[in-house]
Amino acid sequence: MRYKVLVIDDHKGTLEALKMLFSYENYSVITAENGKTGINLAIQKQPDLIILDLVLPDIHGYKVKEILKKDKNTSQIPLMILTGAHITAEDEVKCLKTGAGEFIRKPINNDVFLARLKNLLKNNENNNNLKETKKIYGFEINEEERYIKTKDGIIELTQREYDLFILLIKNKEQVLTKENLLEKVWGYGTEIDTHTLESHIFNLRKKLGPENEKRIKTITGIGYKFKK
Secondary structure (H helix, E strand, C coil): CCCEEEEECCCHHHHHHHHHHHHHCCCEEEEECCHHHHHHHHHHHCCCEEEECCCCCCCCHHHHHHHHHHCCCCCCCCEEEEECCCCCHHHHHHHHHCCCCEEEECCCCHHHHHHHHHHHHHHHHHHHHCCCCEEECCEEEECCCCEEEECCEECCCCHHHHHHHHHHHHCCCCCEEHHHHHHHHHCCCCCCCHHHHHHHHHHHHHHHCCCCHHHEEEECCCEEEECC
16 A cells, blocks of 8 residues: 655654655655645645644744544544654653554654654554444454444443453454553563453353354464454
8 A cells, every 4th residue: 555644744854754764664755844834735645644843934833734534534543743852751741642543753763753754654544444334353442432233232341351352353464462461451560460451361261152262363372363
C-alpha cells in the first residue's frame, strides 16, 4: 500500500528532507507551510497520516490539532507532532493527551522517526479494521460496542478476556509474549504475574467453545498466538 502523508511545517528545509526520506519509502507526500492550508488539505486529500509542527506562521499547532480532531472528516487520521527542541515536556504531554499519536523532536533520527511513523500507521489500520461490525474467521465483532458473537450467539466475556481476544485476533498468526500481553491488557510494568494471564486464557478458550478454543495456540515458554 502506498501511504499518503501530509506534512504541515513552515521550515522549507524540513519539508525537503521529509520529501526525500519518504520517497525512499514510496510514500506520497503533500506539504503545507501554514496551518490554514494544512487544515484545508487534510480535509480535501484525506491523508493516511498528518505530521504537524507546533510553531506555524498563522495558527498555532495546538489550534490546528484541535480543529483536525473535531472535524468528522479528519478526526480519525493519526497525527504526529514534529517540532523543535524549545518545546517543553508539558507541551509534549498536552499533545499526547489531546489526540497526538506521537511526539518527535527535531533534529530527527531517520530510523527512529520511520519506525514510530510506521507503528502509528499500523496501529491505525488495526483499529479501523474492527471499528464497525465485522465478520472475521467465524466471529462477528464490534469493537465500539465491545461484543463478540458466533453462530451460537454472543459470547459473554469479562473486560480482560475481551481485551485479550481483541489483541490476539488483531495480531493473528503473530506470537505475542506473556509479558507483552500483560503489559497491553493489564498495564503491568516490571512485576509480571503469568498465572493471571494463564487463568484468563483458560477461561477465554472455554467460552469460545470447542470449535474455536484451539485457535488460541500456546507457544511454549514464550506466549500465545491466534490461528486464523
